Amino acid sequence: MDDVYFLKGKQIYLRPLEVEDINGPYLSWVNDQEITKYLDVGLFPTNKEDLKSFIMDKNQIRFNFAICTTAEKLHIGNCSYAEINWIHRIAEIGIMIGNKDYWGRNIALETYSLLVDYAFQKLALRKVNAGVVLENIAMIITLKKLGFQTEGRFRKHRFYVGKYVDIMRFSLFREEFIPFSLDE
């Protein structure tokens, strides 16, 4: 696939999610219980039609991106803005790194840095939010490195892996943002 570079980092770039992506590894990710452990996707089997419907569902409050490696142009995950409120200028961000070979390599850090920078610089958003399971220390540290602040704790808010877990809420204002760069 000839790729379109929407946002470019050093290790990865973001491009639109395409219908053709349902023929790649994406389908296996959303059916992999380890990958979807703390996500609301993957509760039931997902097929190509389900993915196609998701990708085709366009609206003004949710935008999805494919995360691809700059070196091999390999599709390794997805990320998104969600629940964008254009009046209050806020949005949620989310990520799923489906290719396990890229876990623990600062991919989420670089991806979120690109997304957040674009949200503040081009979309003129005021505040970016994220929710994380308390046990997901890796993601919490990723958010902290970008300057996210803890806003609260939703106690026993979600049922994952056989138990109710707390969800931590984080937020970031433009002036708090600490961009991540691999050139540091």
Next chain:
Amino acid sequence: MEEKVFEICKQIFNVENIDEKTSISNLQTWDSLNHTHLIMALQKSFNCEITAEQGIELTSISAILHFLKNNKSHG
């Protein structure tokens, strides 16, 4: 106590210089894996319990020192 914290951090983050201004935002080797190791090391060295919710807030040397000072009864 400060020196002990600094030494623990120098070892875990593999750096020579740590001071009260060091934080997760200005130290590249302060990643999630090292953060987990740090929390375990602090619990062991200072004989204190650090909950998950407390642990995620200990992302700067100043926060760690403040926490340990306020939890002296465990140390």
